Amino acid sequence: xxxxxxxxxxxxxxxxxxxxxxxxxxxxxxxxxxDTTAKILLVDDDNIFRSEFKECFxxxxxxxxxxxxxxxxxxxxxxxxxxxxxxxxxxxMSGLEALSKIKKLAPQTAVIISTAxxxxxxxxxxLRGKADDYIEKPLDIEKTKTTIEKLLDERGGQPDIAxxxxxxxxxRVKRFIExxxxxxxxxxxxxxxxYLSPKYLSRAFKEHTGVGFSDxxxxxxxDKSKELLNKTGYKIDQISDKLDYQNTESFIRQFxxxxxxxxTQYRKKKWKAVKKIKKKSIA
Numbered sequence: 001x002x003x004x005x006x007x008x009x010x011x012x013x014x015x016x017x018x019x020x021x022x023x024x025x026x027x028x029x030x031x032x033x034x035d036t037t038a039k040i041l042l043v044d045d046d047n048i049f050r051s052e053f054k055e056c057f058x059x060x061x062x063x064x065x066x067x068x069x070x071x072x073x074x075x076x077x078x079x080x081x082x083x084x085x086x087x088x089x090x091x092x093m094s095g096l097e098a099l100s101k102i103k104k105l106a107p108q109t110a111v112i113i114s115t116a117x118x119x120x121x122x123x124x125x126x127l128r129g130k131a132d133d134y135i136e137k138p139l140d141i142e143k144t145k146t147t148i149e150k151l152l153d154e155r156g157g158q159p160d161i162a163x164x165x166x167x168x169x170x171x172r173v174k175r176f177i178e179x180x181x182x183x184x185x186x187x188x189x190x191x192x193x194x195y196l197s198p199k200y201l202s203r204a205f206k207e208h209t210g211v212g213f214s215d216x217x218x219x220x221x222x223d224k225s226k227e228l229l230n231k232t233g234y235k236i237d238q239i240s241d242k243l244d245y246q247n248t249e250s251f252i253r254q255f256x257x258x259x260x261x262x263x264t265q266y267r268k269k270k271w272k273a274v275k276k277i278k279k280k281s282i283a
Contacts, residue, residue: 038152039063039080043071043098044087044114049137053085056141057148067091068098075105078180078189083151085135088115088122099129108179110151114139169194170208173201174216181220184244187213222258225251229267236263 040057043065044050054062063081065071068090075081084102088095095113102111113126116137126134132151135144164172176193177185190213191198205213221243228239240251255263 038082038148040148041065041071041074041081041084043068043084043090043095045090046087053139056139057145060148068093068095068101071098072101072105075102075109076183078176078183078185079106080176080193081106081109083148084109084111085148086111086113086131088113088126096125096129099126099131103130105182106179110154112147112151164194166204167208169196170205173205173213174209177217177220181217181224182242182244185217218254219258222255225255225263226259226266229263230270239263 039061041063042050042053044053045066047066050064050066054064063074065074068086069092071084071086075084084106086095086098086102095115099111099113102109110132111130113122113131113134114137115122115126115134122134133147135147172194173190176190180189187198187202191201194201196204202213205216209216211219225239225243228234228242234242236252237248240248243251245251245254252262255261255266259266261269
């Protein structure tokens with residue numbers, strides 16, 4: 001190799017080593033000082049508004065979506081979004097149409113509707129669609145902040161992960177699983193939520209809860225399926241699809257393994273019990 005080529009190769013190698021060390025340092029900083037601020041998903045097709053909003057509310061961890069469709073794709077995946085701020089009028093799917101879909105995808109996530117077309121009708125439609133509140137454009141900064149803080153407080157806020165002991169982190173993992181039970185979640189997803197390695201989380205979770213991560217996740221799904229069987233008219237294949245099973249047969253097989261009954265048998269048994277109670281109360 002000629003001297004010039006050797007010098008270039010050394011520079012490239014040094015650059016790679018620097019990048020690797022820099023990435024490692026960033027990772028260590030993230031572990032020591034994790035981002036524990038409330039996570040807000042801002043959904044608006046106005047780039048300027050999104051940019052100005054982030055500047056005004058820099059104390060929050062704000063993720064952007066330029067359309068309702070993009071927001072739904074984000075919420076379909078495992079996430080820790082605490083609050084969605086959703087514009088009413090956007091190109092493509094409207095905010096009010098997206099609102100009903102968001103409430104099905106992430107029922108525990110608060111939603112604020114934002115609009116530049118303030119009217120009683122829009123407010124009523126938003127609240128009928130189960131929006132938690134609404135704000136008007138142009139924004140009143142203090143009023144908007146009060147609205148955001150009120151909803152975050154109602155949902156318990158976000159504890160400082162760095163200050164949590166291992167028991168608190170395991171409780172957080174349990175809530176993460178319950179919150180994302182309709183989505184495909186992995187051990188790595190949960191580990192990222194509490195800033196632990198998947199291997200360490202797997203061992204710690206079993207030590208502190210008495211069950212393995214996968215077993216707990218499955219129990220949550222079965223409990224949620226029981227709730228859907230008892231309280232909704234969903235068909236078995238709809239419940240299977242909602243809980244993200246590969247096929248209905250897998251869902252039926254797992255449900256029977258846990259309960260000793262097929263989903264249909266379980267539903268019929270519960271309905272019979274309810275009818276008996278109603279007859280007794282009438283008598």
